[in-house]
Amino acid sequence: MTARLKSAALLRGIVLGLFAFAIFGPIANMLLWTVAEVWYYPHKLPIEWGFSFWERVFRPQGNARVSLINSVIIALLTVAASLLVAVPAGFALGRGRLPWRSLFLLLFLLPQAFPSLAVHMNIARIFYGFGLNGTYTGVVLVHTIQGLVFSVWISTAAFAAVDYELEEAARNLGASPFHVFRTITFPLALPGILASAIFVFLISLDEFTGTYFVGVPDITTLPLLLFTASMEGNYQIASITALVLLVPSVAFMLAVEKFLKADVLARIGA
């Protein structure tokens, strides 16, 4: 009896351990690489520790800083561009009685359905004709196409969740349709819209193929730097870049979450 219990506990421990390893293993390995100076095969841990690669990543002639700034600017612009489309589209799809509603929603999903390499190669060709290759506008557009599926779908759901009677109550008290949108519908859909903004920001920050085909060589972002470093077998630089990439993601999420809290709480209470 106790033996069976013991073996059950052991089994559970092993399974949990494997899970933890699968999730945290790569991250721990990455963290180790950021502080490793020398580390090769038979050794389980780095042979020499240190921060000299950090200096190499951030030295002025290295392009980590430019790439980081590029990444953040492009991500912010992508969020702005996506919301510019997603708010009116989400309102129309979620509120209005638009015909072919599901067809429109599928349309935004289409770019995701094909291999992204193929999609981006062709986008690059088209953009070349417009002189968009190697420009911020080009890269932001490419990122926006990918972000739209999330921002449009999520904001459609957010707008659809606003009860019609809440809008009617405002109109009844004398508010014009636009005023109702500004003071009632939009604020009530805002938590969902901000959630979609987080998604778009993260997607843009992580985007590789689009930037590779449209931006390179004029515009480099952190994922491109990461790719180059990994290809060169320079794990230290790759790991440090990855860690740096975490900073804007976490910062943006914290900022939005702080802004979100009151409204989300309001929804739960209602």
Next chain:
Amino acid sequence: MPGLPVELVSVDTSYGNIKVLKSVSLSIAAGEFVALLGASGCGKTTLLRTLAGFVPLHAGRILVDGVDIGECPPERRNMAMMFQSYALWTHMNVARNIGYGLTLRRFDRKSVTRRVGEVMEMVGLSGFEDRRVYELSGGQRQRVALARALAIDPPILLLDEPLSNLDARIRHMMRGEIRSLQRKIGTTTILVTHDQEEAMSMADRVVILDQGEIIQSGPPEDVYHRPNSSLVADFVGADNRLPVNAAFANGHVSLSAPGLETSVSLPVADDQGREGVNAPDPVDGPMIAQFHSEAAMLNSRESLPKSGLAARGVVRQNSYLGKTYRHNIAIGELEFLIDHRRRLAVGSAVELRVPAAALNLFAADHSNAAAIPGC
């Protein structure tokens, strides 16, 4: 602002191909409190939403103080509506919910605060200004919804099942509160409800709707005691049905039925105020007599009403209702629900008497058609 008169002239509305309101005409005086009563699906909420401008008018006119507002968008109608769901905005606190209509009317901040304070005191919510809506109880939310509607001092107030989400005790209390507030302010008020007790206790006039048509309209007492159809009688709770044979002559009706000892001759009520049997459509032959449970008497030792129906029956069952006992009395094949202040033993023989003034006679086929209550 004192209330304004409202007049509906043959109003038609429909959802797609389904006609919801069929040529509804209703005129409501300034300051009047009217209750629209009906089972769900009868069109009473649609009527209210048509007034508010949320349902388009297919035909007919809506006049407010003589001006046709049938084509006006909801925001220009100046009617404050209280929704069944309350429709409070969770992203605003209580004060901003209530002040919304005032801010829209370009009141400066100080006047908004003052007016919000006034109405909050009126509905007994002082001190709750900064609360969030989701922190309030059902009764408090209901008061916020009422205060929001009252804040703009509307000439016309629309109430859509305002009390249906509250528990019984608060519901009864709010009936009186809304009624006295309405009296004080003088706003023309239209209440939609499916609860006949609520309609009768609050309104000056009860309007009963069935399948998109007004079937009776009048003061609560009239509707209760003199329903003009079997359907209305059902709706106001005249549940007991006795098939009879009727013969009308000289302002009297003689009734006979299998359960009755002898046939009786009873006076028929008329418009001049004579008391008697309510028979809006007198026809000789088979009819149905309907009456309220509390209108009949059992084993009455008190001086008997001058005239009425009498029958012998047996107590089948009894139940306690608080202020009275309700007895199931079997007379032959039929069963009746009769109230009595004392409990009568099951199986005991009783004498049932129904005064003439408590009887409502309707044509038999009509009554049968309406046997299934509702729309």
